[in-house]
Amino acid sequence: MPADRISAKAFAPAHITGFFEVHDSTDPLRKCSTGCGIVLNEGIETTVSCGEGIEKTTVLLDGVEVKGSTIRTVVESLTDRPVKVECKAYIPIESGLGASGAGALGTAYALNCALELNLTASKLNQIAHVAEVKNSSGLGDVAAQSLGGVVIRKTPGAPGIGNYDRIPVKKQDIWCVVLGELSTSSVLSNREAVESINLAGRSAMQRLMEKPTLENFMLCSRDFTVNTGLADNTITDIMETVESKGGIASQAMLGNTVFAVARETEADEKITDALSEYGEVLNYKINTGSIKII
Numbered sequence: 001m002p003a004d005r006i007s008a009k010a011f012a013p014a015h016i017t018g019f020f021e022v023h024d025s026t027d028p029l030r031k032c033s034t035g036c037g038i039v040l041n042e043g044i045e046t047t048v049s050c051g052e053g054i055e056k057t058t059v060l061l062d063g064v065e066v067k068g069s070t071i072r073t074v075v076e077s078l079t080d081r082p083v084k085v086e087c088k089a090y091i092p093i094e095s096g097l098g099a100s101g102a103g104a105l106g107t108a109y110a111l112n113c114a115l116e117l118n119l120t121a122s123k124l125n126q127i128a129h130v131a132e133v134k135n136s137s138g139l140g141d142v143a144a145q146s147l148g149g150v151v152i153r154k155t156p157g158a159p160g161i162g163n164y165d166r167i168p169v170k171k172q173d174i175w176c177v178v179l180g181e182l183s184t185s186s187v188l189s190n191r192e193a194v195e196s197i198n199l200a201g202r203s204a205m206q207r208l209m210e211k212p213t214l215e216n217f218m219l220c221s222r223d224f225t226v227n228t229g230l231a232d233n234t235i236t237d238i239m240e241t242v243e244s245k246g247g248i249a250s251q252a253m254l255g256n257t258v259f260a261v262a263r264e265t266e267a268d269e270k271i272t273d274a275l276s277e278y279g280e281v282l283n284y285k286i287n288t289g290s291i292k293i294i
């Protein structure tokens with residue numbers, strides 16, 4: 001590395017939203033979603049570099065140059081200097097696991113470290129949230145990813161503004177099967193889809209708060225994806241199969257991905273065997289931690 005090159009690296013976790021409601025606003029700190037989701041142990045590692053040899057801002061995802069609009073917005077909010085951003089993904093992209101939010105957070109925290117910006121976590125979280133909102137790549141992932149655990153986003157607002165809570169959980173496996181990609185912005189720009197999301201999301205939240213447990217979260221999420229019409233036939237089939245094997249499954253929002261947990265002890269193998277009929281089974285844990293500078 002050239003002598004006057006500065007660089008820093010941060011990890012930000014994945015997040016699966018189970019259900020949500022969109023809150024629109026002209027203020028990007030107020031535009032957001034409420035809902036509930038799970039932060040995972042895997043995520044995105046982001047390295048930022050500035051200095052000699054870096055003449056323009058570039059974003060690389062697993063070594064390939066990409067548009068990286070959300071990440072670019074984060075860079076532009078923090079510095080006028082050109083930055084090379086390199087994301088290494090340990091999770092699938094465009095699959096409802098909040099890869100865009102994780103990349104935005106990793107960029108914000110790594111840049112804060114590399115350029116000695118001395119910003120607090122709240123400020124960095126808000127910058128990542130605003131970048132997500134401006135690029136229609138997410139509305140609630142950043143808030144959850146900045147906290148960790150099973151996060152309930154109870155009232156609207158960016159991190160530091162909304163009111164958040166958590167469902168206390170024991171160590172738990174989360175299994176995912178990705179069936180294909182789904183662009184978050186394509187769904188968020190569809191008015192009819194957002195209307196049914198909001199109706200189903202509001203009632204899912206009411207039901208969750210009556211009994212805020214992981215099991216009830218999964219049941220609320222499953223009914224949300226059915227009631228919104230987001231679940232296609234394959235996803236419905238998988239959800240039914242997983243239930244018959246002692247688990248509960250739903251669709252990761254907003255992705256063409258199923259996520260599942262065991263409901264009964266010793267059901268793990270039956271569930272993963274059933275899921276493997278539909279694709280590679282990805283195994284994660286619930287992560288009660290958050291962003292790390294590495």
Ligand SMILES: Nc1ncnc2c1ncn2[C@@H]1O[C@H](COP(=O)(O)OP(=O)(O)O)[C@@H](O)[C@H]1O
Pocket residue numbers: 044059060061066068069070071087092093094095096097098099100101102103104136137138182183184185254255
């Ligand atoms: N960490 C990342 N680095 C660069 N580009 C990313 C990253 N995460 C997502 N993207 C890109 O951003 C766009 C929006 O992704 P999105 O559908 O929000 O994905 P996700 O559901 O994984 O958050 C896509 O074009 C995707 O390829």
Ligand SMILES: CC(C)(COP(=O)(O)O)[C@@H](O)C(=O)O
Pocket residue numbers: 015017020032033035095096097098099100101137138139140141142184253254255
């Ligand atoms: C569901 C979504 C709007 C998008 O999530 P993803 O596709 O993972 O970026 C999320 O940010 C949320 O508000 O809950």
